[in-house]
């Protein structure tokens with residue numbers, strides 16, 4: 001491969017900056033790089049492999065000549081500019097919610113359904129961060145013994161909301177520790193020293209949209225009508241999402257069998273020795289690309305039920321790494 005011309009829309013954001021980092025680590029040959037954001041940061045320079053690149057205003061940009069464009073600048077930006085980039089001839093990998101449920105757009109976790117990219121029409125969607133890490137852990141089990149039902153509670157870090165949310169967690173924590181009123185911002189309640197069982201807007205179903213995403217995206221990726229019962233919670237953690245997951249399988253299986261499937265699966269690390277307080281924690285999983293699984297145990301209250309605790313870096317595994325891996329796996333498999 002001689003290297004492609006690569007663009008990132010939202011390059012100055014929390015995920016955009018991680019995409020730059022992951023490209024540096026995983027893509028040896030890059031012919032040219034173009035970085036886009038809003039007019040606020042147009043003209044700003046970002047460094048990549050010792051060279052400085054000027055950030056362009058997405059609104060005034062022409063995507064002609066780009067082979068691949070990663071989008072991570074919010075749903076509105078993707079709705080407006082992804083079709084323009086596709087029309088200009090680029091393969092677009094979109095990290096937002098804009099096109100995920102469009103039947104013409106493959107929704108891909110490379111370890112689970114890379115085959116879905118074969119039908120792409122220029123646009124491929126990257127799933128939601130909490131869906132990605134759950135799918136990486138559950139797809140290998142589902143392939144052997146289809147999962148019938150998933151009950152999941154998430155513990156999602158503020159970095160998933162963006163750089164502004166990282167800042168508000170710091171400021172609120174400092175204020176509370178100093179005995180002052182925490183400043184308002186980003187979330188409907190203070191996030192410092194708190195838990196907020198709301199992510200995104202409320203839907204008529206009674207689910208918040210983050211929960212609805214987990215239900216619908218899981219079914220689309222696994223090509224199944226699997227039942228998913230989620231509760232998504234924002235927690236005062238900077239990086240990494242954690243998930244308590246309960247699954248019911250179609251057929252009987254032993255704990256040892258489930259453990260051996262996970263131990264052999266791609267990109268999964270078992271951290272599971274509860275007697276020695278060994279299990280994945282957000283701090284320990286930061287800046288890693290794998291999905292970490294621990295607390296694996298039988299749920300004796302249902303036939304063939306298991307519980308587990310799944311942790312991954314939401315900006316890397318749950319966003320940037322998944323997006324870049326879609327591209328690198330397509331190249332590696334001759335699909336791009």
Ligand code: A2P
Nearest residue numbers: 010011012013014037038040041058073162163
């Ligand atoms: P900017 O830095 O110019 O605001 P985060 O998820 O960390 O909040 O980052 C959001 C990313 O999306 C940033 O790169 C931000 O650029 C970019 N962005 C936000 N609004 C727009 C817009 N209207 N057009 C292009 N990029 C945008």
